[in-house]
Amino acid sequence: MTEVSLAGRPSRLPEPGPLPNRLQLTDDGQLRHMLTIEGLKRELLTEILDTAESFANMNEKAVKKVPLLRGKTIVNLFFEASTRTRTTFELAAKRLSADVLNINVDTSSAVKGESLLDTLRNLEAMNVDMFVVRHQESGAAHFIARHVAPGISVLNAGDGRHAHPTQALLDMFTIRRHKGDFTKLKVAIVGDILHSRVARSQIHALNILQTGEVRVVAPCSLLPADVDQLGVQVYDNLDEGLRDVDVIIMLRLQRERMEHAHLPSEHEFYRLFGLTSRRLQLAHPTCLVMHPGPANRGVEIESAVADGPHSVILEQVTYGISVRMAVMSMVMGVHQT
């Protein structure tokens, strides 16, 4: 991983691997921070999904809130734009009765030259309990987790190309609700794997849950160099990659991360790797179509498919709230003395 400067102060970021688990789990294996899916045990993922299940039927209640995190303060610390992720984290916190502070860093103190650690220390001095962090640099959430005061939890809401664990968890929740057992499933992840922190977290989660077959479908220029170590089948042809799959996860073409020319054109990408109604017929008849959003219609997915009967894209948004409630309540639970 590279030497990066987080708003002024250069720091060595921790490598992904065994270290994050020493950081994100307590000595007895409970979740303390949520930084990455990699290395988590199947039992823990299942416990998160089961807890989320209890939050998922809250909509039947007249009062759509529980008092669990009453008196806690949760800070959404976003160094990168986001609508869906930030708002669902905010709603999750509010439905747990926590108080929420939204800080959009490129419009606040970062502009005035305050370092990340100064920002953290100031927020800690306001007695906050949790940081939900999104940052354009891989490893940023780990960096913050290493430096926060002991009683504070850190949730990674997306760091660079590295991880987006709660997105992967809500995807697993959506798949489990529709399909049940993962061991019999064929799942295809299609598109820009290289720049996608979502894909990385999904691949780890699917493998931990012992999914029958995990495929990635992408042009070679959009595959990471370590793809053969991820435990996936690689396809460079969409028609072949979609055959008989039970779940298709489309990824957003990350135009803002395309610093080099990885693709001839968006039109060419759609022709080769766009999910169309015709191609959907190659998959299993009850196949789910998923997308972490926001979808580029006509670039990676046809509008008729995104809005069609196989699509569970809006359910993913709904379940995102329950899954984030589950993670927030679990990490806050372990800090107590």
Add this chain to the structure above:
Amino acid sequence: MTPDVPTLLDDMAEQARHHLATRGIDNPIVVGIHSGGVWIAEHLRERLGVERPLGRLDISFYRDDFSRIGMHPQVRPSELPEDLDGEHVLLVDDVLFTGRTIRAALNELFDYGRPASVTLAVLVERDGRELPIAAAIVGAHMELGNTEQIKLRGPEPLRLERVAIEPAEDPDA
């Protein structure tokens, strides 16, 4: 010697019929608290001939000890079959001890609407109350002091078991 659960259930059903009749309630919603309370509630509902589906509460999200012991590892969804506005609720648990579980259950119930009344029915009422909560329908009274607990084992067959309290154990039954 611990009391026989089916005998206690027969007695509770008799008390419940009397309680409901004197108040003119003919169609209560029976709600059990996970997990022992749900087992008792199922049997009570059957004995009372209540046709409306059983409600189930998991009070994990309403406990007052979250800030001490964190999240309960096995949370199950609460299921209330209908809106509670204006309804008479028969709230059922296995053991009434400190009263904290019932306080949490009442808070959760009121997030589902404003019931006309809530009646508490418990299989065993023991000593050790820490809150002003009392049951109207009681299977058995027991004095256990601070060295013993009473646990309901089940679901088939249902039986009560006296166990010694371990020093580190959570006292909220």
